[in-house]
Amino acid sequence: MHAQQGKTNIAAIVVIVLIVAIVLIALPLWRNHRIAGHVSEALGATDAAKVAVTEAATVHGGLEHVKASELGYNAAASVSPYAARVSVADGGRITLVTKGTGATPEIQLLLTPEQGPTSAIIWICSILVGEADSVPANCRKMAATKVPVTTAPAATAQ
8 A cells, every 4th residue: 555655656746846847948938938029029119210211221322321310210109118219320220229028138139221132121130238039030140140130122322
C-alpha cells in the first residue's frame, strides 16, 4: 500500500515540476510577444510622419533635400497609447520613443528612409534602445541587413 502511495506522490511531483518548467519558459515569451504588439501599435503613430517625409521628398527632389523645419508634420497628430514621441530629423529620419509597453527601458526606434532602385522610399527600422525580442519581427535588424518596414512612392528629380 505504501509503495502505491509513493508512486502517486512521485507522479504528482513530476507533474508539478513540468508545469513550473512550462510556466518559466512560456512567461518570458508571452511577455515579449505582448511588448512587441504594443511597439507595433506605436509604429502606427509614425505613419503621418512617413507621409510628410514622402511628400517633402517628392516636392523637393529627393530625400537629401528633406528639412525637418519645412515639413507639414504635426507631432500631435501621432496619437497612440504606446508612442511617447515621434520626431522627424533632416533627411526624413523618424525617431519613435515608446511608452507604457512594459519594456524596460522603453523601446526607441529609428526609421530611416532610403531610395529604392524603383525610386520608392523604403523605411529601414533600427533599434536604438531596447531588446530585439521586444520589437516586431520587421524591426529586428541584423548588423548589415536592411529590413523594409513599408514602401511609398518616392521623389522624382525635377
